[in-house]
Amino acid sequence: ILNVEQSPQSLHVQEGDSTNFTCSFPSSNFYALHWYRWETAKSPEALFVMTLNGDEKKKGRISATLNTKEGYSYLYIKGSQPEDSATYLCALGRRGTALIFGKGTTLSVSS
C-alpha cells in the first residue's frame, strides 16, 4: 500500500506566526510532488508542483522544498494571515498512476 503521510493533521496559529507542514512519501519511482490548497466549500487549487530533488518553490509568503532521496517535502507559510486558513494537501505523482493524496494538514489562523 502506497502511503503519503502529512503532519500535523491540524494546526492552529496566531496571525503573524510562521508555520510549516511535512509531507512524507515513498521515494521509489518518484515523478512529482504536488501541493494543493483547499478552502472550505471550494475545490483544491494547485500551489506547487516539484519534480527535482532540491527543488524550492515560492509563491508570495508560501514556499515549499523537496527531498526525493529521503522522501519528504516541507511547506512553509511566513507571517500567517486568516485567509491562509485552509487544508493543505500534498500528492505524490508516480509514473503510470494518478496522483495519490495525503490526508492533509488543516491550518486555522486566528486574528
Add this chain to the structure above:
Amino acid sequence: DTAVSQTPKYLVTQMGNDKSIKCEQNLGHDTMYWYKQDSKKFLKIMFSYNNKELIINETVPNRFSPKSPDKAHLNLHINSLELGDSAVYFCASSVRGARTGELFFGEGSRLTVL
C-alpha cells in the same frame, strides 16, 4: 467560464436508484479523473481517462461506470446506489505527459443516499 464544471452539485436519492454525475472541462486537457472524498475528507482516485480511453481503474465496485464521450467530458454513472456511496465526488483534469500535470478540480458533487 468555469474551467472544470460538474453537475449536479447536490444529489439526494434513495437506495437502489441509478444516478449520473456529469463533468466537463474547457481547458483542452487530455486527461480527466474522478476522485471520491470520503467522510474524513480523504481524496481517493477512482478512475482516470486519457483521450476517451480508460487508463486507471482503482478498486471500485462494478456499480460505478465512467463514460467519456469525448476528451472534454467524463461522466460517472452509479447503479443500485448504496448508503456507503454517500460522499463528495470530484472531477479533475490535467495535461497528461506534462511533467507538471497539476490537477484542476471541479467544485464537487455531494451525493446523499437515503
